[in-house]
Amino acid sequence: MSKLNRIYFAAFFFFACLLFFPLNILAETIEATVKITTLAPSTIEVRGRNISADVRQKERNFSFLQNYAGIENLAERISQVALFDERASKIDYRKLSSGEYLAESNFSEWSYQINAAAPKNESAKAHVSFIDGEQGILMLGDLLPINVVENDNRETLKITFELPSDWKIVSNEKKISERVFEIADVEKAVFYIGKNWREKEIDISGDQVKFLIFGERQFSDAEAFAMAEEIYAFYKNLFGAEPNQKALIYLSKFSSAQSHGRWEAETRGSNVTIFSAEMPFKTQSLQRLHEQLRHEIFHLWMPSRLNFSGNYDWFYEGFALYQSLRVGVTVNRLRFEDFLDTLARAHTIDNLQSRKISLIEASKNRWNGANTQIYARGMLVAFLCDALILQKSKGKNSLSDVFREIYQKHKLPAPRQDGNTAILQILESREELRPITENYVKNARAIDWRTTLETIGIESVEENFQTKLKAKEKPNGRQKDLLDRLGYNNWRKLRKVQNENQ
Ligand SMILES: [Zn+2]
Structure with missing residues (x-):
């Protein structure tokens, strides 16, 4: 499951600086170099400096x-910290x-090492x-000091990577020259490094989706690429997004063999990282x-x-989770x-x-034990919202309309708002959903x-203590319509179309 947990840091000192410095002086104020010093053990050296040290x-x-x-304990990987002034x-x-x-006094340059095993x-x-053999993922959120990560929208970071000469680096960040990138949002920047992966750039009505696959799989690359294309196109249509978006999908394998079916993924900004294990059979792995x-x-x-x-x-x-179903x-x-x-x-x-x-709590x-509840109860709430919207509109509307409304009102560059307040407001604008929220x-009612x-x-x-659900054997006309809208007869419908086309 994705564990995207937004880290939001307030940069208070920066607001004070804005009073004294015109904006154009602040452009591109930090330079950093990330260098792989050894591969076994995996060690990274990071150096950086603030060009406009006054800030x-x-x-x-x-x-x-x-x-x-x-x-936990991510910072224990850091060692050999050195700080310098502008001289x-x-x-x-x-x-x-x-x-x-x-x-002990102000500093403008810094260096340190990271154990990247x-x-x-x-x-x-x-x-x-981390770096493991010939694959690595560099996420700037945990590689760079917090004061660099937290300034994401206000300062530009120029970062240079020094990697083994036969390694590649792939990222959605703005490339200035070979292995040099300009980063606008440091917290969300991800770099895939290494060699021997397969990749494909897929164009989906103007959006570029790059898909990297690392490691041998039961399914073919073409099958995986086609799947990503179909699903991306589906959501693009659902949300009604503009073209020219970029996304990166990185699919890799867990190295241990005994983890049938396990998977772990994260979507950070426009980067999807998936690690998974095979299922016993290819059809199950594809599913x-x-x-x-x-x-x-x-x-x-x-x-x-x-x-x-x-x-x-x-x-x-x-x-x-619900929409995915x-x-x-x-x-x-x-x-x-x-x-x-x-x-x-x-x-x-x-x-x-x-x-x-409650879900809000x-x-x-x-990360303190409420994760399962968020997924389970969150999915049930989504289902109830969908069912009630379908029922009220006699099948004309569904949860998709809510997704579209939230996305169109609050997609970037809309002003920043509290997520809970904005979502509840949109859900509660539909009378039938008020008891649900x-x-x-x-609240935490059963x-x-x-x-x-x-x-x-x-x-x-x-x-x-186990709940079981099934479609009624003899639904009335109205129930039948709503069941159909939820996809009850999809399989049959598709079979019919296939048969007619044969
Ligand atoms: Zn998720």
């Missing part, structure tokens, strides 16, 4: 990201804790920088890949292009029964939560969906 006269703290997406004289500092340093927990590979791409490609729009602040993970995770049914990659089974499992999980907290505590998003299920022709049975 940072008051800056004496030097610190690094500690935790991300539940992965290149060394500045003394105190190490307050791992990744936290306090300089692959994380022991393989799941972390989708979320943090899994489809599921991964449906979920992660959704994130390229939400939350990546929404200008929201705060923790609204319940929405972009729960609703991504809906797309699966629509394009006939998922049976309607499996769609219902997934919803039923989420209901069982939600029922079994001993400590019920759960989103604040995502009140009971299940803002989900009672019997009436809604009945109106759309689905039966629910609870046995031994």
